[in-house]
Amino acid sequence: MSxxxxxxxxxxxxxxxxxxxxxxxGVDDPFIDAVCDVxxxxxxxxxxxxxxxxxxxxxxxxxxxxxxxxxxxxxSIRFGGDELVGLPQxxxxxxxxxxxxxxxxxxxxxxxxxxxxxxxxxxxxxxxITGRDLDKEAKRLLEMVGLTEDFARRFPHQLSGGxxxxxxxxxxxxxxxKLIIADxxxxxxxxxxxxxxxxxxxxxxxxxxxxxxxxxHNLNVVRHIxxxxxxxxLGRFVEQGPTEDIFHNPRHPYTEALLSANPxxxxxxxxxxxxxxxxxxxxxxRPQGCEFHNRCNYAQDLCRRKAPGVSDAGDGHVYxxxxxxxxx
Amino acid sequence: xxxxxxxxxxxxxxxxDFGSPRxxxxxxxxxxxxxxxxxxxxxxxxxxxxxxxxxxxxxxLLAGNAEVTGGEIVFEGQNLLDLNARQMRALRGQRMSMIxxxxxxxxxxxxxxxxxxxxxxxxxxxxQAGKRRHAAEALDRVGIPDPESRLQAYPHQFSGGMRQRxxxxxxxxxxxxxxxxxxxxxxLDATLEVQIIDLLKDLQRDIGCSVLFVxxxxxxxxxxxDDVVVMYAGEVVERGSVRDIFNNPGHPYTQALxxxxxxxxxxxxxxxxxxxxxxxxxxxxxxxxxxxxRCPHVFDRCRHERPAHHAIATDGHTASxxxxxxxxxxxx
Numbered sequence: 001m002s003x004x005x006x007x008x009x010x011x012x013x014x015x016x017x018x019x020x021x022x023x024x025x026g027v028d029d030p031f032i033d034a035v036c037d038v039x040x041x042x043x044x045x046x047x048x049x050x051x052x053x054x055x056x057x058x059x060x061x062x063x064x065x066x067x068x069x070x071x072x073x074x075x076s077i078r079f080g081g082d083e084l085v086g087l088p089q090x091x092x093x094x095x096x097x098x099x100x101x102x103x104x105x106x107x108x109x110x111x112x113x114x115x116x117x118x119x120x121x122x123x124x125x126x127x128x129i130t131g132r133d134l135d136k137e138a139k140r141l142l143e144m145v146g147l148t149e150d151f152a153r154r155f156p157h158q159l160s161g162g163x164x165x166x167x168x169x170x171x172x173x174x175x176x177x178k179l180i181i182a183d184x185x186x187x188x189x190x191x192x193x194x195x196x197x198x199x200x201x202x203x204x205x206x207x208x209x210x211x212x213x214x215x216x217h218n219l220n221v222v223r224h225i226x227x228x229x230x231x232x233x234l235g236r237f238v239e240q241g242p243t244e245d246i247f248h249n250p251r252h253p254y255t256e257a258l259l260s261a262n263p264x265x266x267x268x269x270x271x272x273x274x275x276x277x278x279x280x281x282x283x284x285x286r287p288q289g290c291e292f293h294n295r296c297n298y299a300q301d302l303c304r305r306k307a308p309g310v311s312d313a314g315d316g317h318v319y320x321x322x323x324x325x326x327x328x
Numbered sequence: 329x330x331x332x333x334x335x336x337x338x339x340x341x342x343x344x345d346f347g348s349p350r351x352x353x354x355x356x357x358x359x360x361x362x363x364x365x366x367x368x369x370x371x372x373x374x375x376x377x378x379x380x381x382x383x384x385x386x387x388x389l390l391a392g393n394a395e396v397t398g399g400e401i402v403f404e405g406q407n408l409l410d411l412n413a414r415q416m417r418a419l420r421g422q423r424m425s426m427i428x429x430x431x432x433x434x435x436x437x438x439x440x441x442x443x444x445x446x447x448x449x450x451x452x453x454x455x456q457a458g459k460r461r462h463a464a465e466a467l468d469r470v471g472i473p474d475p476e477s478r479l480q481a482y483p484h485q486f487s488g489g490m491r492q493r494x495x496x497x498x499x500x501x502x503x504x505x506x507x508x509x510x511x512x513x514x515x516l517d518a519t520l521e522v523q524i525i526d527l528l529k530d531l532q533r534d535i536g537c538s539v540l541f542v543x544x545x546x547x548x549x550x551x552x553x554d555d556v557v558v559m560y561a562g563e564v565v566e567r568g569s570v571r572d573i574f575n576n577p578g579h580p581y582t583q584a585l586x587x588x589x590x591x592x593x594x595x596x597x598x599x600x601x602x603x604x605x606x607x608x609x610x611x612x613x614x615x616x617x618x619x620x621x622r623c624p625h626v627f628d629r630c631r632h633e634r635p636a637h638h639a640i641a642t643d644g645h646t647a648s649x650x651x652x653x654x655x656x657x658x659x660x
Contacts, residue, residue: 053517054488160606161375190374190544191588195600202598217518220590224597244596261518263525263547265589267570275526276519279487 003041004178004211005065005079005099010038011072012060012235016284032283034060036235042179047205047212049222049243051258052232053280058215059104060235062181065213066101067092080178097127099179100172104187106164110156116142116167117152123174141170145200162193169200173208181213186221198225219262223247228316231255234283234291241317251313251324253296290322298323336538337363337386337506342399344385351611355381357562358399361540363506368532368539370553370570372546374585376607378562379542383508386540387426388416404505421448424506425499430515431491435483441467441494442479448498466497470527489520493527500531507532507539513548525552546589550574555644558582561607561618567637568645578640578647580623617650625651 012035022030035057042048050058063069065077067084077084079095087095100123103109110119120141121134138152145166156164165185172180182201186194202225205212216222222229223243230240231254239252250256253274260273276295281287287294293303300323308322344356356378363369371379384390386401388408401408404423408416428434436444445463446456460479467475470493483491492512499507509528513521525548532539543549549556549570556573558566558581566579577583584603586592593600605622608614617623617630629650638652639645 053519191546191585191590192374192603195588195590195602198600199598199602218590219518224590224593224600257519261522262591263522263545263551265546265550265574265586265591267550267574269550273522275522279489279520 002044003078004044005042005077005213007041007061007065008039008076008078010035010061010064010075010077012057012064012069012075013072034235034283035064038232038235038237040230040237040240042211042213044178044211045205045209046228047214047226049226049229050213050215050232051217051219051222051229053217053258055280055283056232057235058232059183062101062183062213062215065181066096066099093127097175098177099181100175100177101181102165102168102172102183102185104184106161106168106188107156107159109168110164112156114155115152116147116154116156116159119156119167120152120170120174123171127175129175137174141174142167144173144204145170160193161189162196165189165193165197166200169197169204173204176208177210179211179213181215183215184217185214186216186218194221201225219259231258234280234286236291236320238292238321239317239319241313241319242315245313245315245317249313249317251311251317251319252292252321253298253325254292255319256325257297290320298325335362336365336404337361337540338400338402339382339386340400340402342382342385342401343397344381344390345395345397346391347393347395348611353610354613355394355562355610356385359559359562359564361557361564361567363538363540364555365505365538366532366536367554368529368541368552370549370556371540371542371559372544372549372556372585373559374544374607376561377559379544379559380510382559383426383510383540383542387420387424387508389426421504422451422502423504424508425502425504426508426510427492427495427499427512429511431488431495432483434495435491437483440480440482445479445498445501448501462501463497466501467494469500469531470494470497472497489516489523492516492520492524496524496527496531500535500537503535504537507537509539509541511543511545512541513543514545521548522551528552546574546586547591558585562610563618563648564637565619565649566645566647568640568642572640572642572645576641576645578645578652579619579649580625580651581619582647584622584624617648 011033013031014034015030016032017027017030052058060069064071071085075085084095117138120138124132139149142151147166186197201212204210214226226243229243229246230237233254239255250259257274257276278295289305290303290308293299302322308320310318310320312318339359339361342356342359346353346355359382371382373379396409442460442463446459449459464475464479467478472478472490472493513524516524529552541553553570556570557564560581566582577586587601588603590600603622616632617635620626620630635648635650637646637648640647640652
């Protein structure tokens with residue numbers, strides 16, 4: 001399989017202090033790196049999961065790929081072989097036909113003043129695609145996501161969370177995309193509805209061969225639906241590889257802690273969990289050396305001094321740690 | 329669950345309606361929940377099942393269009409529904425307190441933590457200095473480093489996890505007999521979630537209070553609670569000890585809910601189980617069993633007769649399902 005999306009050394013910076021304030025306080029670097037040195041690929045038809053805690057930069061990556069947030073110089077995002085970084089807005093629109101994004105809030109991402117019919121056919125208007133029977137298209141798209149034709153006349157407030165999510169999927173499918181970026185597609189949904197939405201995405205992927213980049217903090221979801229996953233901490237990838245491999249054999253202590261922090265719905269499984277201390281440090285004040293060292297249970301002197309490089313465990317499983325955990 | 333004199337809180341057949349322009353919504357129907365002294369009781373169910381409404385009804389913080397139509401809420405021997413607003417106020421923040429879902433909106437953004445923590449001790453005798461010390465001790469207890477200086481900070485200067493710790497510190501400042509927790513970990517990340525659960529467990533053990541823990545997250549409930557009540561569309565469909573509910577669920581809804589949780593599916597699958605159909609509309613009073621439209625085992629009796637709670641194997645484990653009625657003949 002060839003790489004549909006190829007992200008290399010992605011860096012996204014945000015200004016954290018105004019110019020005057022930075023001058024007044026003598027801060028020479030008033031920027032924070034929300035995303036730092038991130039490289040990954042999404043192949044055609046595969047699902048990649050991005051996992052991490054809030055503020056780790058997952059959504060920023062998604063927004064940067066979609067061209068909603070500019071990438072810093074030196075970053076490269078190639079989609080279908082074309083470089084997207086530095087592209088002017090107008091040329092970007094042409095690429096956006098082939099990749100779509102599902103935003104986090106299922107109801108909030110739909111305009112409350114448009115009917116479902118208008119919502120799912122809006123992409124045709126935006127991309128200037130004329131000569132299609134919009135009623136027929138709306139019906140076709142709604143059918144694909146398992147909604148009846150009657151829904152076309154409804155407004156978003158007349159939909160349940162799961163139905164609104166389906167409309168979001170229908171809208172994303174309108175232009176036959178090659179890549180769907182789903183930002184927390186099941187956040188706020190009940191478990192039974194969550195299954196429906198994930199099954200729908202899996203079915204569409206099987207039928208249409210779409211690649212999916214899914215952003216979530218729910219590890220149970222990642223385990224079942226992704227082929228590969230990447231774990232983010234403070235804007236960097238700490239570990240990346242095949243999902244099964246990472247679940248069975250995590251190398252980075254943060255991954256281990258994240259996996260064991262998953263409360264299991266089994267009262268007899270109150271296991272000895274690897275608890276990590278404290279909270280995520282501020283991006284404005286990144287720790288020296290390995291950025292995880294102040295919360296890591298295995299940190300040694302070297303970790304405080306020197307940032308670890310990328311190590312390879314084979315089969316595309318890479319991690320950044322001086323003292324990786326032994327598999328088993 | 330054990331009834332009788334060990335119970336701190338007994339909600340008996342509580343029914344509650346919300347008035348709406350389209351009619352009355354029967355949000356709670358005949359809800360019976362008992363919270364024994366010193367135990368953690370979890371209330372689980374999907375959104376809209378009435379679990380938060382139950383907690384808000386107990387501490388009486390519901391919107392003006394809510395009306396209790398039946399039942400009683402007996403707390404420390406007195407029916408809370410008989411109390412007037414002033415008597416109710418005397419209980420809140422004294423004998424019972426609450427932790428809310430969103431720790432940002434639960435704190436006042438324009439006042440320091442110290443001001444807020446001293447304010448809530450308005451009943452306590454003594455001067456400012458003592459109350460301030462008390463507040464600092466409470467912050468220390470929930471694991472906030474350097475509490476003395478952090479008292480001067482405003483809520484926005486804390487992270488989400490720290491804010492929820494502050495809310496817990498405030499709720500437990502008075503050492504209440506009953507703590508109501510409404511999805512206290514929903515807004516937090518996974519690693520913070522387990523920190524907060526462990527903290528709640530430790531404090532509960534120290535103080536010896538009872539906790540009514542409302543959550544839709546089966547994992548947190550399994551981890552934290554002693555007893556569990558499962559709610560569906562405004563009714564309690566099953567209750568029992570945490571092991572009974574998770575290892576031997578009796579009600580078809582509980583079974584379906586547990587099956588749906590991807591965390592319980594050991595084998596990796598691309599097709600996750602779901603519960604077909606939708607939650608019934610609570611505007612009209614549905615006939616028969618509340619779960620009949622989605623139940624895989626539905627039979628004739630379910631359509632016209634509302635099931636009573638039937639006992640299952642172990643003590644105190646009951647579910648409202650006709651299938652468990654030992655006196656009736658098994659359905660064909």
